[in-house]
Amino acid sequence: MKSKVDTQTRDWPELRLVGGSGRCSGRVEVLHRGAWGTVCDDLWDLNEAEVVCRQLGCGRAVSALGKAHFGPGSGDIFLDNLQCAGAERYLGQCAHSGWSEHNCGHHEDAGVICSGSLSSPRRSPPTCLRTTLLGFRLRLVGGSGQCSGRVEVLHRGAWGTVCDDLWDLNEAEVVCRQLGCGRAVSALGKAHFGPGSGDIFLDNLQCAGAEHYLGQCAHSGWSEHNCGHHEDAGVICSGSLPSLGLQFQMLWLKTLRNFASQVEFFNQPSIHLLILLSANP
Numbered sequence: 001m002k003s004k005v006d007t008q009t010r011d012w013p014e015l016r017l018v019g020g021s022g023r024c025s026g027r028v029e030v031l032h033r034g035a036w037g038t039v040c041d042d043l044w045d046l047n048e049a050e051v052v053c054r055q056l057g058c059g060r061a062v063s064a065l066g067k068a069h070f071g072p073g074s075g076d077i078f079l080d081n082l083q084c085a086g087a088e089r090y091l092g093q094c095a096h097s098g099w100s101e102h103n104c105g106h107h108e109d110a111g112v113i114c115s116g117s118l119s120s121p122r123r124s125p126p127t128c129l130r131t132t133l134l135g136f137r138l139r140l141v142g143g144s145g146q147c148s149g150r151v152e153v154l155h156r157g158a159w160g161t162v163c164d165d166l167w168d169l170n171e172a173e174v175v176c177r178q179l180g181c182g183r184a185v186s187a188l189g190k191a192h193f194g195p196g197s198g199d200i201f202l203d204n205l206q207c208a209g210a211e212h213y214l215g216q217c218a219h220s221g222w223s224e225h226n227c228g229h230h231e232d233a234g235v236i237c238s239g240s241l242p243s244l245g246l247q248f249q250m251l252w253l254k255t256l257r258n259f260a261s262q263v264e265f266f267n268q269p270s271i272h273l274l275i276l277l278s279a280n281p
Helices: 046-055 169-178 246-263 269-279
Strands: 015-022 025-032 035-039 061-065 077-079 111-114 138-145 148-155 158-162 184-188 200-202 234-237
Touching (some): 025 077, 046 061, 138 169, 138 234, 148 200, 169 184, 169 234
Parallel strands (some): 035 077, 158 200
Antiparallel strands (some): 015 025, 025 035, 025 111, 061 111, 138 148, 148 158, 184 234
């Protein structure tokens, strides 16, 4: 199917976001011929999310979510294979497969989180355990302090772990930010801090790295995984490094990352021993 672009203003659809924490986050729905319908998540990424947030006056795109992250819609799926450059003012300026031309189900409904949905920054309480706007808390277990360890999330009254599939510095950055632990130094897998117990709650987490809370990132669904606890994910945040002053600490962090990119064995115990010794002079 040849991609189509709506070129007249009257054809640019009205948008709304449904199922989120406010008008600036949720499942993307478009108004077409008097009815609201959804958008399929095929090719859906931050470019399309940026245009949605701009059109709605909701600031910048924080996350582009798929797999009906905000719940499945109903009725028609109006748009599929949307392709935006990211600079468009209206979603109707982006190429797509054609109205109602798709191969999707509502389990693939696309969603966004825009910066306008986030509350104004406030001073964080002095703890690395936070309640998120999206419903769960985090903690780090088994590390040298509260800013390094195995990642665990609280869900329905129980603590569980996160699988290391697709786990990298983007996800680690969000964990460290949510916990008030500075920047991510390392994203660790293979139960580096020891295997957890109980449920594995999250798998295939995909963050852009700019999110404020881990709950804003796409994932496979609660308790949907193909992992064992030997794959539990962990992080080391810069908050676990010595208090050497902000400027020197950021230089230290940059040096560690540059060194890691050159020697290709950042996840080896010898490198982390260097970091942990620095955190405990």
